[in-house]
Amino acid sequence: MAERITVDRDGHVLIIGLNRPEKRNAADFAMLQELCLAYGELDRDERLRAAVVFAHGDHFTAGLDLADIGPRITADGLDLVPEGGVNPWQVDGSLQRKPVVVAVQGTCYTLGIELALASDVVVAADSTVFGQIEVQRAILPFGGATIRFPRAVGWGNAMRWMLTGDTFDAAEAHRIGLVQEVVPHGDQLPRAHELAHRIAAQAPLAVQATLANARAAIREGDPAAEQRLQPELVRLSASDDAAEGMRAFLARDEPRFQGR
Known part of the structure; x- marks a missing residue:
């Protein structure tokens, strides 16, 4: 078959x-x-x-x-x-x-x-x-x-x-x-x-976090999603991809995200 x-x-x-x-x-x-x-x-x-x-x-x-x-x-x-x-x-x-x-x-x-x-x-x-x-x-x-x-x-x-x-x-x-x-x-x-x-082509961790928070708002309500915004921001800001995004921004270059 x-x-x-x-x-x-x-x-x-x-x-x-x-x-x-x-x-x-x-x-x-x-x-x-x-x-x-x-x-x-x-x-x-x-x-x-x-x-x-x-x-x-x-x-x-x-x-x-x-x-x-x-x-x-x-x-x-x-x-x-x-x-x-x-x-x-x-x-x-x-x-x-x-x-x-x-x-x-x-x-x-x-x-x-x-x-x-x-x-x-x-x-x-x-x-x-x-x-x-x-x-x-x-x-x-x-x-x-x-x-x-x-x-x-x-x-x-x-x-x-x-x-x-x-x-x-x-x-x-x-x-x-x-x-x-x-x-x-x-x-x-x-x-x-x-x-x-x-x-x-975007930062994978950021894409997944964006998707997850939007779904949390639907499934669990706005307050639950709101409570996760700042902790997620802190987590993502510490990633290698965030550093790469800043490097690319300053260099006016295309970022090469690795998902970490």
Whole structure:
């Protein structure tokens, strides 16, 4: 059986590809587990500073392969994270430490939207059609859309699409803030690469601290995040990268951050 997920490296960026194009990248159990393992690799390897998630073929994902996934849902739900993996949807208490840029095109349904919502920057081809269609299948979104969609786009916008299961286009996704950029079809992956490398060129400890504090504000509230700002500033200021940043600033040179 062909790999459901491709994993490649481009410098400090991990390139993760959904690889079931003959099924419009519908996610069976093998794909979900391989995706978890790819996110685990991103989390563990300190040489990696960011990731791009994309899809092979014409479509990002048609959602879950319910014929394969349905029988695996037990009384305790769906256990999909193997040893060494990290849940890409971050709905089990785990948090991805490093930024993820997602490039979508064609069909982007259900878990595809939720993967975008759990990421940090989303680039959409103008061909993309989105759909949070679980209610049409008599289930609910269980990959985080009920939590993140209203927060990202506002209550009414989220409910308009989640409660009807209607589909919407890239222009609407951009209008409501689900995606950050819309580009011509075919340009979404190069643009995602460009953004991920731009992120990876910054000081890794500072990027991770920025991401962590923003997530703490959402998950734990503003006071918890505020209490960590000064201690984090002190920690980062003592790093080798902070010294390199000052050197580069004074020399009007490009900094060469090492993540320490």
